[in-house]
Amino acid sequence: MSEALGETVRIESSTSLGGGCINHASKLQTTAGNWFMKWNANCPADMFEREAEAMIELGKAAGSELRIPGILCHKSPDSTPGFLVMEYLPPGRSSNDDEKLGRGLATVHSFKSNTFGFYHDNYCGDTPQHNQRSTDWLTFFRNQRLSYLLNLIERDRGLSSSDRKVYDRLLDRLPKLIPGESEPVLIHGDLWSGNYMLTADGPALIDPAAYYADREMEFAIVTMFGGFSSRFFEAYNEAFSLASDWQSRNKLYQLYHILNHYYLFGGGYGAQALSVARSYL
Secondary structure, three states: OHHHHOOOOOEEEEEEEOOOOOOEEEEEEEOOEEEEEEEEOOOOOOHHHHHHHHHHHHHHHOOOOOEOOOEEEEEOOOOOOEEEEEEOOOEOOOOOHHHHHHHHHHHHOOOEOOOEEOOOOEEEOOEEEOOOOEOOHHHHHHHHHHHHHHHHHHHHOOOOHHHHHHHHHHHHHHHHHOOOOOOOEEEOOOOOHHHEEEEOOEEEEOOOOOEEEOHHHHHHHHOOOOOOOHHHHHHHHHHOOOOOOHHHHHHHHHHHHHHHHHHHHOOOHHHHHHHHHHHOO
16 A cells, blocks of 8 residues: 555554455555455455456546546455455435436446457456457357356356257357347446445445446346336436337346356356246247
8 A cells, every 4th residue: 555655554443344245345544544445365366456457447437427436556365365455435325326326327338449348357256257359249248258158157067968058049049139230338247236335425336347348238237136226227218228129138138147146156046047048049
């Protein structure tokens, strides 16, 4: 911290914070103000570097409606835990937070690239996320999202030949299910209700798995567990209207996150994913 700030910084106290399922989190009270730190002794070497990269990109895209915590510094795990230190945002609430979140996400989705993917591979939860650049959304979604994750599941959890055939049939059908025209825009990538927070300065996005994608991909995880109000959706559509038939593809894009939950946690997510795949055949 001292090196990043260019001054000697002393930590005066540290308070544990809850809410994370992968990393530990603390509020640091220092001689240079309050900071948020997440840390882990057993994470991949580049996890916090990749998260910082995604946060910085979101910070470029976000307008006045959304807060993206500023990054101070990060370190890979070695003989001591890895960590990421960022701006501490005190909690708070206002009457139009849902509206700000919807409009703010629409602003993020207006930030464009020439290709789908990202600067480096990163992580969705603990799962490696393959971000090799592509100019075609269908190719990216099929190869870098569904196929890549199915191969991880087959390698690490096992996948029966009959189940694999169902998924392979779906992969072959994707050109009939996904529109040919799509624009690469920045998405948070893992935007469930636990990855936004309400602060004294408005809603903030945290814990991204960011990349450039068709923006409908964002709504796969947004709709998967709930936690987003009707006003959020109204405000988003007022600012940047979704296609009238976007919900017909919603479960298809959810399949990536359902498969990821199966890869991470097992259980009933496997049957749920297979059911979704069969529904599109």
